[in-house]
Amino acid sequence: MRAVGSVEDDRREPESDLTLLCLRLAEGFRLDEYQHPVAAAVAVAARGITGLGQTKFAERFGRSEVEVEAAETGAVAFIDLSAEVGDLLEASQRFDLFQLADLDRAFRRLPVESDAAVVDWVQGQFAGLNVDARAQAIR
């Protein structure tokens, strides 16, 4: 499947899961003291799906470069990431957003009642996701 906004040709690799890579990157960002390391990794991954540089990515989705840079450097919270980020990851089918949301929550040490906000965001981002999001996300 071609990702939303993708400008790359279809190369010969099978569609491998990139969730773990995203998680590891987030762990690294956390060590680098990013404010929202998981969100940063997710934002970077989304742009990676398109293959675009920051400027073209911003143009394509009607954002400013400053906004894109802010998301990728962890200045934007997971639940505040722009819609295209979720769309890109969902369309690529190579990321488990619930795992990423779990890690974000773990990093932020949210109280249990805050799970609902994350789940709502995930559900809102991924139309057609045919799973019980709440059951997946709350452990």
Add this chain to the structure above:
Amino acid sequence: MAKITHAEGNLRSDDRSRVAELMARIGDGDDAAFFVLVSEFDSRVAYIVRQFVIDMGRRDILADEDELSGLVTDAWLVIRERAGGWSADGAMPWRWAHLAIRHRVSEAVGHRTTPLMEDDGVEEAAWSPTGDCEDLVLTRLRCGDPRLALMLTTLKANFSERDYLVIVEYLQQQSFGDPSPSHTVGRLYRVKPDNVRQIYHRARKRMRKLAADDPELESLRGFWWLAA
């Protein structure tokens, strides 16, 4: 991660320029390019990792998709960490970094000279230090000695990441029977053998002092690695 097993024989003519472009971007800190590189060339790294795992006598891992995927991810992170030092005139990144990748895989899965742990339901006798660092690898795999865990945690907290890796690798190479661990570790981390020895000995000295001064590290005082 991909489970493709082919080698590099099917490299396309434009692969090299594509890799060079992406590696340059990664070296400049563009992690989005890292995702692109992984997406387009994952099978190359997966192939190398599989070869290392087989070479280390751990074919059992090939059947564990999650573990193998983790190893491939680790390998990619090795390439990312070193992207700035890669030259487009040389080998492809996964070949260029193969020693470091092998090292990372070895850390994760053990080595072919290391006995495998088989859970046969029989409780084994408690591990006891023999005063010989040959026990290190086995112990690390078992995670059975809290003093070793404490030592590694303390090392990690008190030394730079590079020094920590150098020290642990030095110990590991020693335990493998390497007659000249300082040279091996030096090659792996691009540190002169003299400096490796210096890092190692300074670490022991500092750890001894930490163990002597900090009540929480009291259990390390008789630990074989810190013994004179």
